[in-house]
Amino acid sequence: MDAIKTFRSRTVVLAASDVDTDQIIPARFLTTTTRSGLGANLFADWRYGSDGAARADFVLNRPEAQGCTILVAGNNFGCGSSREHAPWALTDYGFRAVVSTQFADIFRANALKNRLVPVIVDQATHGWLVEHPGADVTVDLESTTLMLPAGRAVRFPLEPFARYCLMNGVDELGFLLGRQTEIVAYEQRLRSATVASVAG
Amino acid sequence: MDSPQTLFEKVWRPHEVAAETPDTPAILYIDLHLIHEVTSPQAFTVLRERGLGVRRPELTFATMDHSTPTRTEQVFGGAPIAIEAAARQVRELEVNCHAFGVELLGLRHARRGIVHVIGPELGLTQPGKTVVCGDSHTSTHGALGALAFGIGTTEVGHVLATQCLLQKKPRTLAINVNGRLAAGVTAKDLILAIIGTIGVAGGTGFVIEYRGATIRALDMDERMTVCNMSIEAGARAGMIAPDETTYAYLAGRLRVPQGEAWEQALEEWRQLPTDAGARFDKEIDIDAAALEPMVTYGTNPGMVIPISGSIPQRPGDAMFAKSLAYMGFEPGRPVAEQPVNVVFVGSCTNGRLSDLRDAASLLRGRKVAPGVQMLVVPGSKEVKRAAEAEGLHTVFLEAGAEWREPGCSMCLGMNGDLVPKGQYAVSTSNRNFEGRQGVGARTLLASPLTAAASAVRGRVTDPRELL
Numbered sequence: 001m002d003a004i005k006t007f008r009s010r011t012v013v014l015a016a017s018d019v020d021t022d023q024i025i026p027a028r029f030l031t032t033t034t035r036s037g038l039g040a041n042l043f044a045d046w047r048y049g050s051d052g053a054a055r056a057d058f059v060l061n062r063p064e065a066q067g068c069t070i071l072v073a074g075n076n077f078g079c080g081s082s083r084e085h086a087p088w089a090l091t092d093y094g095f096r097a098v099v100s101t102q103f104a105d106i107f108r109a110n111a112l113k114n115r116l117v118p119v120i121v122d123q124a125t126h127g128w129l130v131e132h133p134g135a136d137v138t139v140d141l142e143s144t145t146l147m148l149p150a151g152r153a154v155r156f157p158l159e160p161f162a163r164y165c166l167m168n169g170v171d172e173l174g175f176l177l178g179r180q181t182e183i184v185a186y187e188q189r190l191r192s193a194t195v196a197s198v199a200g
Numbered sequence: 201m202d203s204p205q206t207l208f209e210k211v212w213r214p215h216e217v218a219a220e221t222p223d224t225p226a227i228l229y230i231d232l233h234l235i236h237e238v239t240s241p242q243a244f245t246v247l248r249e250r251g252l253g254v255r256r257p258e259l260t261f262a263t264m265d266h267s268t269p270t271r272t273e274q275v276f277g278g279a280p281i282a283i284e285a286a287a288r289q290v291r292e293l294e295v296n297c298h299a300f301g302v303e304l305l306g307l308r309h310a311r312r313g314i315v316h317v318i319g320p321e322l323g324l325t326q327p328g329k330t331v332v333c334g335d336s337h338t339s340t341h342g343a344l345g346a347l348a349f350g351i352g353t354t355e356v357g358h359v360l361a362t363q364c365l366l367q368k369k370p371r372t373l374a375i376n377v378n379g380r381l382a383a384g385v386t387a388k389d390l391i392l393a394i395i396g397t398i399g400v401a402g403g404t405g406f407v408i409e410y411r412g413a414t415i416r417a418l419d420m421d422e423r424m425t426v427c428n429m430s431i432e433a434g435a436r437a438g439m440i441a442p443d444e445t446t447y448a449y450l451a452g453r454l455r456v457p458q459g460e461a462w463e464q465a466l467e468e469w470r471q472l473p474t475d476a477g478a479r480f481d482k483e484i485d486i487d488a489a490a491l492e493p494m495v496t497y498g499t500n501p502g503m504v505i506p507i508s509g510s511i512p513q514r515p516g517d518a519m520f521a522k523s524l525a526y527m528g529f530e531p532g533r534p535v536a537e538q539p540v541n542v543v544f545v546g547s548c549t550n551g552r553l554s555d556l557r558d559a560a561s562l563l564r565g566r567k568v569a570p571g572v573q574m575l576v577v578p579g580s581k582e583v584k585r586a587a588e589a590e591g592l593h594t595v596f597l598e599a600g601a602e603w604r605e606p607g608c609s610m611c612l613g614m615n616g617d618l619v620p621k622g623q624y625a626v627s628t629s630n631r632n633f634e635g636r637q638g639v640g641a642r643t644l645l646a647s648p649l650t651a652a653a654s655a656v657r658g659r660v661t662d663p664r665e666l667l
C-alpha cells in the first residue's frame with residue numbers, strides 16, 4: 001500500500017448534512033463483486049438525470065470541480081448503511097480526503113481502511129470552507145493539520161494508529177496477522193474456561 | 201471489590217485479546233460472524249490474494265437475503281433470478297462458502313431469512329457474545345444482550361482471517377424508558393420517537409443500553425425492533441440486558457447449548473446485567489406513556505412526528521426544504537390523510553411473527569384500498585411457516601396483499617422490489633433515505649399497525665381508528 005504524507009488540492013463543496021451512504025452509492029450498484037469501478041456511480045441519483053445525462057447543476061459536474069481530490073461535506077457524513085462501497089466509490093472517483101464536522105462511525109472506519117482521510121474540523125473552519133469552494137488546501141498527516149490559504153492551519157483529530165497506518169502504508173490485516181500468538185493464547189484460555197459454543 | 205460495571209463492559213472486557221493502548225486500538229475477539237452475499241465477495245477475494253483461510257469457520261455463518269428474489273418461482277425454480285448481477289452474487293457466495301468451509305443457508309434452505317432475523321431465531325445469537333456482520337443493522341442482535349455491530353467489508357476480511365477486529369472502545373449511553381405504551385403504540389413507534397429526540401447523529405460514538413420498565417415489558421421481537429434502529433441514531437450497537445424473557449425465547453432453539461451446558465450458560469448470562477451504581481457516559485430519559493404512533497415525513501429517520509402532528513416549520517433551513525421538496529410535502533401540514541400508493545410490511549425491523557400478527561389483526565375481514573399495492577414479506581422461512589400455520593397468509597391474500605418469500609425486498613430494493621418514482625410508500629423498514637426504496641420513491645416509516653391501517657384506508661391512518 002502507498003504511504004501518504006501530505007497532499008494538496010482545491011476543494012469541492014457538498015454542504016448537505018446527514019448525507020447517507022445510500023446517496024453516496026445507491027443500493028442498485030452493490031451487486032458488484034469487486035471494489036473497482038464504483039466511482040462512475042458516485043452520488044448517482046444527484047449526479048445524473050433520469051435520462052442518464054450529467055446534471056449541470058450538480059457540483060461534481062461543474063468544470064471547476066474536475067480534478068479536485070478533497071471533498072468538503074456536511075455534518076454526519078456517511079450515515080446509514082455500513083457499505084464499504086461508499087469509500088470505494090469516493091476513492092475510485094479520485095477523492096483522497098473528506099472534510100466535515102462529524103462522520104458516522106462505520107463510514108469513518110471504512111474510509112481509513114481505504115486511505116480516504118476523514119478530516120474533522122470545527123464549525124468556524126467548516127463554515128469558511130463551505131463559503132469558499134475551490135479553496136486551495138493541504139492535508140498534512142505528519143502534523144495532522146489542514147492548511148488553509150494565507151497560512152492558516154487547523155489541527156484535526158486522528159488516532160495515532162490510524163495515522164501510523166496511513167503514513168507507513170501499513171494495512172490492518174497485516175498488523176492483526178502479526179498478533180497471532182496473542183490470538184492463539186486467548187483462544188486457549190477461552191477453551192479451558194467455557195463450554196458454551198455455537199456448535200450444536 | 202470490583203467497581204460496578206455496565207452490561208457493555210461485561211461483554212467487552214472478556215473479549216479483549218489485547219486492551220487499547222495510547223498507540224493501538226483494542227484487539228477484540230469475535231464469537232459469531234454472520235455474512236451475506238453483498239458485503240462478503242471482496243473480503244473473500246482478499247483471502248485468496250493473500251493465501252489465507254477462514255480462521256474459525258465454525259463461528260462463521262452465511263445466508264443470502266439482500267439481493268435475493270421474493271417471488272416463489274424465482275426462488276424455487278420455474279423462473280431465473282430476474283437480476284443477473286444478483287444471481288451472480290448468490291453463486292459467488294455459494295462458491296466462497298464451499299471453498300472456505302463456511303456453513304451456508306442457501307437460497308432454497310428451509311431456514312433461510314434476513315441475517316438479523318435468523319441469528320436469534322436459530323439461537324446463534326446469545327447473551328454475552330460479540331457478534332458482527334457486514335451490515336449496519338447487526339445492532340438488532342443486541343436485544344439478546346450481545347454486543348453486536350455492523351462492520352465494513354475490509355473488516356469482514358479481518359474477522360474471516362483472524363477472528364478479531366481492531367476497535368476503539370465506544371462510550372456508553374443509557375436510554376431509560378418508563379411508562380406504559382398505549383394501545384396501538386408499538387416498539388417501532390418507541391424507537392422512532394427516540395431517534396426523533398436524540399437525532400440521527402445523537403448516538404454517534406456510543407453503545408446504547410435500553411433500560412427501564414418499558415423495555416423490560418417488551419417481548420423479544422419488540423426488543424429486536426428497538427435495537428435494530430440504534431444505527432439510525434448513529435450508534436453502532438444497542439443492547440438490552442438479558443432476563444427471563446430472553447432465556448424463555450432462547451430455550452430449546454437449535455444452536456443454544458443443551459442440557460448441563462444450558463444451565464451453565466444461564467448461570468453466566470445472569471451475571472451480565474448492569475450492576476447497580478455503574479456509570480454511563482450519558483443518560484437520557486424517555487416517557488413511553490406519552491407516545492403516539494409515529495410516522496416519518498422526511499428523508500432521514502429523525503424527521504418523524506406523532507401521527508396526529510404536523511410537519512414542523514424550519515425557515516431558512518435549506519436541507520430541510522430540499523428534503524420536503526423530495527417528499528412533496530410542505531411545512532405545517534399533517535402527514536395523516538396523505539394518499540399512499542404502496543405499503544410494505546417486512547424487513548429486519550418489522551418482519552417477525554408478531555409484526556405480521558399486528559398487520560393481520562387490522563386486515564382481517566378488511567380489504568386493501570383500491571389502487572394500493574401491499575407487499576408482505578416475512579423475515580425468514582421460519583416466520584413464513586409460523587405465519588402460515590396461524591393462517592395469517594390467508595388474511596393477507598384475502599385482503600388483496602401479496603405474500604412473498606423472505607428477504608430484504610423493498611427495504612432496499614436491490615432485488616427489484618421497488619417503489620415507483622414519486623409514489624408514497626408506508627413502510628415498516630428502517631430507512632427513508634432518498635431513493636432507498638427506488639429512484640424517486642417517497643418513504644414514510646411506521647409500525648406494522650400503521651402500515652396495515654394505511655393500506656386499508658389508502659391514506660396515512662392512525663391505527664387506533666381501526667382497533
Ligand code: SF4
Nearest residue numbers: 337547548608611612
Ligand atoms: S432488511 Fe433492510 S435493513 Fe435489514 S438487513 Fe435487509 S436491507 Fe438491511
